[in-house]
Amino acid sequence: MKSPSDRTSSRKSLPETDVCPELASLGFFKSQRLLALRHRGLLNPEEIDEYIALGGYAALPKALFDMTPEEIVDEVKTSGLRGRGGAGFPTGIKWELARNAESKSGSKYVVCNADEGDPGAFMDRSLLEADPHAVLEGMVIGARAMGASEGFVYVRDEYPHAVRMITRAIEQAEDYGLLGSDILGSDFDFRVSVVRGGGAFVCGEETALMASIEGREGRPRPRPPYPSQSGLWGCPTNINNVETWANIPCIVERGGEWYSGIGTKESKGTKIFSLVGKVVNTGLIEVPMGMTLREIVFDIGGGVPRGRKFKAVQSGGPSGGCIPESLIDLPVDYEELAKAGAIMGSGGLIVMDEDTCMVDLARYFVSFLEEESCGKCVPCREGIKRMREILTDIVEARGKEGDIERLEELAYAIKEASLCGLGKTAPNPVLTTIRYFRDEYESHVLHKRCPAKVCKAMIVYRVVPERCTGCQRCVQVCPVNAISGPRSQPHNVDLDKCIKCGACYEICKFDAIAGDAIYIE
Amino acid sequence: MNGLTILLGTASAEVKAKLSGVLQGEGYDVDSAGLAPDLFARLGERTLDLVLLSDDLAETNVLDLTTRIHDLHPKLPIVVVATEPSVRDAVEAIKHGAYYYLEASIPDSDLLDVIAGALELELELIEEAEHRRARRLVSFEDLESIEAIDSIMRRHDFASSRLVGVLQDIQKEMRYLTHDALRHVAGRLGIPLPRVYSVATFYKSFSLKPRGRHTVSVCLGTACHVSGGVGILEKLERELGIKAGETTFDERFSLESVRCVGCCGLAPVFVVDEDFHGKVTQEEIASILENYE
Numbered sequence: 001m002k003s004p005s006d007r008t009s010s011r012k013s014l015p016e017t018d019v020c021p022e023l024a025s026l027g028f029f030k031s032q033r034l035l036a037l038r039h040r041g042l043l044n045p046e047e048i049d050e051y052i053a054l055g056g057y058a059a060l061p062k063a064l065f066d067m068t069p070e071e072i073v074d075e076v077k078t079s080g081l082r083g084r085g086g087a088g089f090p091t092g093i094k095w096e097l098a099r100n101a102e103s104k105s106g107s108k109y110v111v112c113n114a115d116e117g118d119p120g121a122f123m124d125r126s127l128l129e130a131d132p133h134a135v136l137e138g139m140v141i142g143a144r145a146m147g148a149s150e151g152f153v154y155v156r157d158e159y160p161h162a163v164r165m166i167t168r169a170i171e172q173a174e175d176y177g178l179l180g181s182d183i184l185g186s187d188f189d190f191r192v193s194v195v196r197g198g199g200a201f202v203c204g205e206e207t208a209l210m211a212s213i214e215g216r217e218g219r220p221r222p223r224p225p226y227p228s229q230s231g232l233w234g235c236p237t238n239i240n241n242v243e244t245w246a247n248i249p250c251i252v253e254r255g256g257e258w259y260s261g262i263g264t265k266e267s268k269g270t271k272i273f274s275l276v277g278k279v280v281n282t283g284l285i286e287v288p289m290g291m292t293l294r295e296i297v298f299d300i301g302g303g304v305p306r307g308r309k310f311k312a313v314q315s316g317g318p319s320g321g322c323i324p325e326s327l328i329d330l331p332v333d334y335e336e337l338a339k340a341g342a343i344m345g346s347g348g349l350i351v352m353d354e355d356t357c358m359v360d361l362a363r364y365f366v367s368f369l370e371e372e373s374c375g376k377c378v379p380c381r382e383g384i385k386r387m388r389e390i391l392t393d394i395v396e397a398r399g400k401e402g403d404i405e406r407l408e409e410l411a412y413a414i415k416e417a418s419l420c421g422l423g424k425t426a427p428n429p430v431l432t433t434i435r436y437f438r439d440e441y442e443s444h445v446l447h448k449r450c451p452a453k454v455c456k457a458m459i460v461y462r463v464v465p466e467r468c469t470g471c472q473r474c475v476q477v478c479p480v481n482a483i484s485g486p487r488s489q490p491h492n493v494d495l496d497k498c499i500k501c502g503a504c505y506e507i508c509k510f511d512a513i514a515g516d517a518i519y520i521e
Numbered sequence: 522m523n524g525l526t527i528l529l530g531t532a533s534a535e536v537k538a539k540l541s542g543v544l545q546g547e548g549y550d551v552d553s554a555g556l557a558p559d560l561f562a563r564l565g566e567r568t569l570d571l572v573l574l575s576d577d578l579a580e581t582n583v584l585d586l587t588t589r590i591h592d593l594h595p596k597l598p599i600v601v602v603a604t605e606p607s608v609r610d611a612v613e614a615i616k617h618g619a620y621y622y623l624e625a626s627i628p629d630s631d632l633l634d635v636i637a638g639a640l641e642l643e644l645e646l647i648e649e650a651e652h653r654r655a656r657r658l659v660s661f662e663d664l665e666s667i668e669a670i671d672s673i674m675r676r677h678d679f680a681s682s683r684l685v686g687v688l689q690d691i692q693k694e695m696r697y698l699t700h701d702a703l704r705h706v707a708g709r710l711g712i713p714l715p716r717v718y719s720v721a722t723f724y725k726s727f728s729l730k731p732r733g734r735h736t737v738s739v740c741l742g743t744a745c746h747v748s749g750g751v752g753i754l755e756k757l758e759r760e761l762g763i764k765a766g767e768t769t770f771d772e773r774f775s776l777e778s779v780r781c782v783g784c785c786g787l788a789p790v791f792v793v794d795e796d797f798h799g800k801v802t803q804e805e806i807a808s809i810l811e812n813y814e
């Protein structure tokens with residue numbers, strides 16, 4: 001068993017002369033490639049001058065004066081950039097559709113989707129907070145390419161700081177003539193306003209998002225018509241994710257050809273991932289498409305802390321799936337992830353170790369989606385609820401034979417018959433956990449055992465008398481006084497009182513003098 | 522009579538008697554047909570608000586029928602009642618345009634709920650319920666609040682499309698949305714009150730109940746979930762003596778769970794007002810809360 005302090009010693013030690021090592025020489029940064037995050041930590045986001053000093057707003061005049069709108073679209077097509085918001089639709093093609101669409105009233109709109117609903121992903125927030133002008137510059141270029149005169153940034157209300165940063169950036173860009181009328185004397189007008197979301201996951205879906213911008217409740221509607229045909233107030237509208245927009249200035253400046261040289265055959269460029277969960281180095285990373293999960297989790301992430309065993313990575317948020325250890329050498333791009341039953345999604349990578357119960361995790365996602373379903377269509381609303389009920393029964397030791405098959409049948413119905421992406425992808429976390437961890441499900445259903453020792457109905461906390469030194473740390477933290485024993489003598493857990501909060505286990509494992517005297521069975 | 526007409530397609534006298542009874546009891550006008558041609562004749566003759574199809578019509582597959590009706594009248598809601606239900610049929614029915622697929626054995630009240638939902642009667646129901654609830658709450662009549670709300674709406678140019686933003690700002694200022702506030706907003710922005718209510722109840726960030734001076738939000742996003750976020754929430758519930766979604770008696774704290782606050786690297790996380798507390802342990806919680814009066 002490694003102690004927490006081993007975390008640092010397992011990293012490569014630096015030669016003593018390197019008092020202040022270069023960032024690039026650290027394991028965490030060595031294999032990263034920063035494009036969208038190119039200004040990470042280098043500028044004060046509240047000062048437009050700092051963005052300009054680092055070469056910002058250089059792509060904009062190029063797009064305005066040296067390129068026709070068609071050439072901008074072509075450059076983005078050449079780059080092979082695909083939407084970073086989830087589905088990975090080719091951005092250039094989407095732009096072309098919006099560019100060619102007829103607008104009855106003459107208006108067209110562009111939207112930046114910063115609703116960032118996937119729990120566990122925070123790259124959009126970070127981009128808006130740390131480099132808002134890169135996103136804005138991308139939007140102005142896109143608006144020029146598509147002939148839009150108005151834009152919206154739709155930000156979650158849970159991100160107040162991001163709202164402040166992007167609002168300030170808009171004001172400054174207007175002062176500098178980089179937004180507003182007659183931008184840089186080019187005759188091109190474009191305005192941007194910020195709209196705050198109301199805290200509904202489904203509002204990240206593009207048709208729901210537009211309903212929300214129009215001031216209505218954010219429920220999806222059937223597509224077609226696609227937003228590029230009939231979007232905001234019936235006009236052609238192009239919606240891209242924050243990270244997609246942030247890549248645009250780079251592409252215009254250095255060329256689509258250059259961008260398409262990075263990544264894999266079908267997935268070009270770099271992707272930001274938020275590497276979180278049971279991993280030593282947590283945070284945002286940006287790597288070329290096609291890097292293997294092993295490199296991401298072990299080389300960059302530094303592996304699983306506290307000497308625990310790696311179990312799986314959850315990718316793509318609630319619509320995504322779990323990738324087991326056996327697929328650790330999977331190159332991460334849109335296609336490979338889809339083959340494994342997961343998706344790229346917005347780029348959340350949640351690392352799980354042997355202490356994570358896959359059935360509990362599946363139930364977690366399903367109850368998330370149950371709450372977030374907008375309720376418009378039956379298969380999603382009722383089907384997800386039913387799945388959650390079955391999964392709850394399983395984790396609470398009431399599972400019945402045939403439950404796993406019932407889950408699979410429901411999954412099929414929900415996938416096939418739901419209206420929007422939320423319902424269509426809702427069963428993914430259940431299906432992938434069943435696919436790769438069926439034994440764990442069976443253990444819960446048939447033997448009422450939770451191998452990861454997470455599901456409360458199937459575990460009890462006990463003290464190993466031989467190990468306990470009677471230090472009484474556990475007595476102090478137990479909320480219901482379930483532990484007792486004389487000082488310096490083995491303690492005892494009263495199982496009738498214990499509410500299984502785990503506080504004693506944590507404290508005994510890491511803070512008690514003897515350590516590890518409390519175990520779960 | 523509520524002025525709404527439902528066409529019932531069934532060949533069984535028993536089903537017909539049962540369903541018409543239930544529907545008429547609720548004030549619906551009921552017309553019925555036992556054969557497909559009759560059904561289509563009725564569809565041509567009169568304006569209908571909903572079609573209820575049983576799967577017992579002779580020589581006709583209920584799925585084909587659904588498709589044909591849906592093609593002719595895409596806006597007319599169709600509810601299928603199955604005497605021999607199966608998941609596969611349910612999927613197919615929905616794909617063919619049915620609004621809902623029901624088992625014939627469901628309780629009458631559920632049937633009526635589904636029909637009300639299909640007819641979008643829910644808005645009125647929401648309004649009524651909220652109305653009843655709001656009357657029980659302290660109502661604010663003082664001009665000061667009205668004045669404050671007006672100035673918020675002014676910032677949004679009294680534009681009806683800014684409804685969500687207006688409500689967010691009102692909530693920031695007054696901590697929750699009262700019935701009077703919503704009614705006032707509806708009037709000024711020229712939006713029907715039920716629509717204002719449906720927006721206010723749709724979005725999670727709105728509260729129609731009084732809230733505490735401080736909001737404690739526990740992240741239950743995925744990263745926090747796998748890192749013990751549930752334990753943190755349960756500890757807070759015990760510490761404050763309330764459940765998530767409730768407010769302490771002294772109105773000092775409201776407790777809620779949220780999905781990811783975007784600091785997943787610091788999991789588990791909880792937020793008090795705008796202060797983030799990351800990598801917290803259950804032990805530290807009591808002392809953190811002491812900082813908020």
Ligand SMILES: Cc1cc2nc3c(=O)[nH]c(=O)nc-3n(C[C@H](O)[C@H](O)[C@H](O)COP(=O)(O)O)c2cc1C
Pocket residue numbers: 082083084085086087088089091113114115116117118201202203204205206207239240241242244346420421422
């Ligand atoms: C339920 C649901 C939630 C979504 N949430 C988001 C989100 O939070 N952020 C986002 O950029 N896209 C989200 N999307 C995808 C959007 O609908 C849309 O495809 C995307 O914003 C397009 O931008 P892109 O082409 O740059 O990826 C969501 C889709 C669904 C179905």
Ligand code: SF4
Pocket residue numbers: 202219220372373374375376377378380381418419420421422423424
């Ligand atoms: S699939 Fe779910 S979230 Fe999407 S429209 Fe239907 S009910 Fe709403």
Ligand code: SF4
Pocket residue numbers: 463467468469470471472473474475490491507508512513514515516517518
């Ligand atoms: S913390 Fe562990 S070692 Fe200390 S008294 Fe409790 S069980 Fe025994």
Ligand code: SF4
Pocket residue numbers: 461477478479480481482483493494497498499500501502503504505
């Ligand atoms: S798990 Fe919690 S309630 Fe049970 S003995 Fe340990 S500290 Fe007490």
Ligand code: FES
Pocket residue numbers: 119120121740741742743744745746780781782783784785786788790
């Ligand atoms: S999951 Fe808790 S902050 Fe993201």
